[in-house]
Amino acid sequence: MRIARTGTALIEAVADARRAHGGVALVPTMGALHAGHLALLEVARSAAPCVAVSIFVNPAQFGPNEDFARYPREEEADLEKLRRAGCNLVWLPSVAEMYPPGDATLIDMAGPALGWEGALRPGHFRGVATVVAKLFGQVRPDAAVFGEKDWQQLQVISRLVRDLHLSVRVVGAAIVREPDGLAMSSRNRFLTQSERADASSLYAALLGVRNAIAAGTSPHNALLAGRARLAELAFALDYLALVDGETLIETDLASTGARLIAAGRLGSVRLLDNIAVQF
Secondary structure, eight states, X not given: OEEEOSHHHHHHHHHHHHHHHSOEEEEEEOSOOOHHHHHHHHHHHHHOSEEEEEEOOOGGGSOTTSSTTTSOOOHHHHHHXXXXXXXXXXXXXXXXXXXXXXXXXXXOOOGGGSSTHHHHSTTHHHHHHHHHHHHHHHHOOSEEEEETTSHHHHHHHHHHHHHTTOSOEEEEEOOXXXXXXXBOOGGGGGSOHHHHHHHTHHHHHHHHHXXXXXXXXXXXXXXXXXXXXXXXXXXEEEEEEEEETTTOOBOSOOOTTEEEEEEEEETTEEEEEEEEXXX
């Protein structure tokens, strides 16, 4: 496994990887890797023979009152996991490498970046779109794999690639869950024991809404019931909504391609989840 920490080293490593393997699939991460991340590597392996992983905690996507400072950083443990998983190349840039002095370009997006996380976290998707565009420009991957847990982010990146005519194929990977249904996340470690016991209720609420709609309950009433269940568990719910899966526009039609999305806070931890609605 090759590790690059500078742009010059990355250019050489990618060139060598292409000569040895052919195509490259990139898995962008912020580190603190868990089984969900490692599952992305398996998807990447099916997309291209060489798997590259970037680890960069991107300050541009964190708001002033968010958890940038405490976001877990576990470089040595992450590298060992990647070695065992058969990763070919790791890109470990510094903040100065990604945002050098005089850096003056940001990517502002509308479309799927509006609403939900975009409304609650001003500037978040500007930071995401900018750093992903930088990563694509640095690694020049043939494919890039993103987890479906951050569903809105996946649609934002897909829109970015289409609008800027970037020659990279965006691949979504299914959510990896704990046995009780909780979507895996690097932030789950910050849940207290009692909060962890309640955390799986977010997924249960999504399933409950979907099942109610399938049984004939209107989406409006099913969502009201789901929100009420979560309120009983002291979830500080930001949203539980039915949206078009590509545009993220709210809908009251449970049609093919619709998505139930949810986000809320338990204690100090913010949880996101989503499921498809297909009937």
